Amino acid sequence: MPSATLDHAYAVILAGGYGERFWPLSTMARPKQLLSLLSERTMLEMAFDRLDGLVPHDRVLVLTSADLVDATIATAPDLLPENVIGEPVRRDTAAAVALAAAVVKARDPEGVFCILTADHVMGDLDVFRDTIRSGLEVAASNDVLVTIGITPTHPSTAFGYVETGDSFDGGVDTSIPFHRVARFVEKPDRETAEGYLETGRFWWNSGMFVWSAASVEASFAAHRPELAEFIDTLVPSVDTDGFADALAAGFEPLEKISIDYALMEKADNIVMAEGTFSWDDVGSWPEVANHLPADDAGNVTRGAVSTLDAANNIVLSDGRLTAIIGVEDLVVVHADGATLICPKDRAQDVKKIVTELRANPDHQDLL
């Protein structure tokens, strides 16, 4: 489904997190998106690969922390170095979207772009690409903000939801259904989530969006005018020697606020594309392991690992050998001389160890 619209299409991958829950494999210098968690390719490279045939390489932008720009360029050689943009401070997703909008607008005033993440595992990539492509076409020819809703497979309490209203005809030849959005809702409790699924009107909020630079800037002007001003101020400096200074000056004062809160919960021109491809957050080791092959006893291992009477463990070892005897449902990660051991159901709490290490001057080299 080639389209002239796609000549103006950009993809922006948000890759600014640190992924503390993957410590000690993840560190400040080697965050989750630069890890090969699910395949030989890093999470960022997998996000990049998914765009194959949809957006040309030179129009794939990556937004990350300024201190990760070099590591990102080194780890993902397919990216153009000038397309890896470092945020001088952390300012959450609304500021990141505004920064992306400024770069896209400067390069192509008719530009449309999708906002993607490197945090998820996806399948059915043809469907994914059809969905994003349709989103780009709808966003190019309508003054709407497109969100990608994922067809829920179970009443998850880990995701926010998008409630849809009437169907939306964007005037585009596509098999992907679009709906007007009634509202965005936060992560629900189990009972509420079950109710959502029964209505058939709720989709998971994937954090993926598609819009034109013009539409998103107009929406910022209406709901967060300082972000529209930031875009206007930054545009003339894009791809000039003055960019870094202009970015530093304009970005630092911005409020830390998510794009959901800044725009999606306020704008009334939001439409949702049905995402029927498989999609899952892989926020901690047990979720990663769900997507990796296990041995007969349910152990997922990587590296040199020996098991004896051990079942349903996740063991990653970059060391000489990790041997486990008689344990179950543990996460064991050895990387760079540091070892983490916790039950699977405490894998969220790895973050607490990282927080503790950050507070300890002796342990900064482990982060």
Place this chain on the structure above:
Amino acid sequence: MPSATLDHAYAVILAGGYGERFWPLSTMARPKQLLSLLSERTMLEMAFDRLDGLVPHDRVLVLTSADLVDATIATAPDLLPENVIGEPVRRDTAAAVALAAAVVKARDPEGVFCILTADHVMGDLDVFRDTIRSGLEVAASNDVLVTIGITPTHPSTAFGYVETGDSFDGGVDTSIPFHRVARFVEKPDRETAEGYLETGRFWWNSGMFVWSAASVEASFAAHRPELAEFIDTLVPSVDTDGFADALAAGFEPLEKISIDYALMEKADNIVMAEGTFSWDDVGSWPEVANHLPADDAGNVTRGAVSTLDAANNIVLSDGRLTAIIGVEDLVVVHADGATLICPKDRAQDVKKIVTELRANPDHQDLL
């Protein structure tokens, strides 16, 4: 209690094992006796230190495997290098005692010696030294084989027992009671052990013995004549350039048999000295940990270890950091880039991992 007898006293520390249960801290090149499990000093050095004031340094012999002689000398600088004797092949304790008897006899035909191990933790060292000293004196002036029996503190099923008969007067001025030995018995079941303790006649078999070179050779002549012949053949070569060749020629054909089975269960001139000092085998990590300080949650840690909601674990780490979250009663050992994790009650099975590694050509460097 100085005595002219002690001018003929030697101490022989048997230090030939590998301590597989302490892998990966213990390896073929760095066996248990060369590890600092209980203090800054190695187990072998602690055994050596216990002899302070009892036997002069130059009469402390260590028997170990030939391949461990260099490491032993390097690790225990207080030992005289010529007193570290390498067994060319592994032949169990009867052959080791015969080898020790040959060296002692060659150096001093009136020599008496105690057989000690480096495998145990001991307290009340003044009492220990009194006991050994009395044993040396009794052995010097009587044709008996002295065994050191430990006053049992509980009906252990992990130790063999010595059953005593009448008291024995060795004609020596000592406060340590001696008894004639009725029999040696193997490790009992719990009920049998409880019965033993009720009689008041049973002591733990410590594996520590005292005898003169002459008496033990005579006993070998009666019960294992090939070992008496081995002593006679070896004596002329001791402390000559021909020792290694003579040892290799004589030692290799010897049967693998324990001193308990070769002599102690057969000889009728055995007496037991009551050992009232504290003594414990430390054969695996939980037993070692019993002798080390724990934090408020019962965790025994060494090295860089971080714990969160974790209780009663043993964690040793020579790496950058080992972090445990929400686990209980685990043994975690990280050494030389290898990691072991098992529940405390599976600590015996570490040996199985080592056996598995031995069978795997890829893992020889881990042993």
